[in-house]
Amino acid sequence: MIERYDSTPTQYAESKGTNFAFRRFGKEGSVPLLLLIHFRGSMDNWDPKLLDALAKNRMVIAFDNKGVASTNGLTQETYGEMADGAAEFIQALGYAEIDVLGFSIGGHVAQELLFRYGNLIRKAILASSMPQGGKGLTNSKPEVIALATKRVIELTDFLTLFFEQSDASQKLGRAHIERRSARNLDIEPATSAQTMEAQGKARKAWAEMDESKGLANLRRVTQPVLVSNGSNDVMLGTEQSFLLYQNLPNAQLILYPDSGHGFLFQYPELVAEHIRIFLDQSFQD
């Protein structure tokens, strides 16, 4: 059993001409936890401290969807099609049931998985996400939109977008970057311009959806869902997480102090502990 994400090599799973790049490690015999990363992120954007903590109790699987980083093909232009890609990957690995943790646009893909492939999903975690029709980013401050859509974002931009402006949050953000940068094995290529453009189109299509239909879709989800965010998500909006929670019939909401969009990279051990409890418990005690 591999215990550290940094020591987990990249593998490939083939399905209909796509060679999905993935990394799998952690506790054997558990329902696997599939991770869905943020805008233009690859497997190298996860915090190894978060994943190592999760892997103590779960089999954890990171992967690149079609066209992203080490996976061939073209990145899809809607979150629904990205959910199709994720489901294809899950089936290529032979799993009949998984849990899913979607972060940022990965949370939107996780919602589409719940809507389209409910039978595959046992429980879901939506981190820094929003409903269909949500105007997160669209309604963000102009300087936030400018930073978030730069072709190449610098570490200082990342610290502004993903963490709070307090000294404490910025310091924990820099510690995250150090952890993320320590990896030496099977380093990912940068995500492509096509990935950024396609995901940008998906973002626009999501924002243009009918919010009332999006909320109605959420109200049909029967699975337990954990909704989480930081206290001040300047991109997608913390109140959008409250909205997700209010419309999901079986949801728990956890919001963290002095943090932003990247809260799960700021408090990796605390978040992993809350996720462990959520995934293990029956809600009937």
Add this chain to the structure above:
Amino acid sequence: MIERYDSTPTQYAESKGTNFAFRRFGKEGSVPLLLLIHFRGSMDNWDPKLLDALAKNRMVIAFDNKGVASTNGLTQETYGEMADGAAEFIQALGYAEIDVLGFSIGGHVAQELLFRYGNLIRKAILASSMPQGGKGLTNSKPEVIALATKRVIELTDFLTLFFEQSDASQKLGRAHIERRSARNLDIEPATSAQTMEAQGKARKAWAEMDESKGLANLRRVTQPVLVSNGSNDVMLGTEQSFLLYQNLPNAQLILYPDSGHGFLFQYPELVAEHIRIFLDQSFQD
């Protein structure tokens, strides 16, 4: 060490003519956790399953404030004065620092403790509470107000006010009542008409406070605070917990599925586990 609340006898602590009734049990050597109960509640209104779970890791202290149930004197007419009473009790026991869990109006008293006796409080949990000036209950549906202010509430009223209308929530509510009713040792007398009237005046005074000043008071609190509620608190309003969270500088919010005002009696072990993590952790991981 006593391990079960049901086996914990009532003791008394004297201060300036008041004999405070209290029950103390749990783990020696920890920062004690003081419990503040809801409207017209006594020590017998706590769920022994919740307290037993908390007591595995903390010294847990339930008490009756002035004039309530087994404590002599008159019940005070503002939450601020009730905080004075709680602080007097803490000092009578000789503690220089405690954690506090306030439920419903107990959460309002806990806020006043943070405002008036900040040095005494290390961390606070506000369960089903609201800020000063909050219109919870005042703005509730007429039938809810009628039930909540009846002189004697029946178990069916309690199930309506504290739990959701779903079968699952009602079933867990009945299980709570069974647990609460199992105690044989040092049974409390019913709370008096004076207690109900005084607490009713305190409720009115709280609702009439200036909300903007109440939020400003919250923004000056430096302690870590865990804010919690059920998904549909028909008395105080779940969105009031979001408001508390947004205005407290160092707060975590946890909201539970398919539950109401009495969520902590519905999911006692899950809530106790979240409280344990909150009380133990440093928020800097």
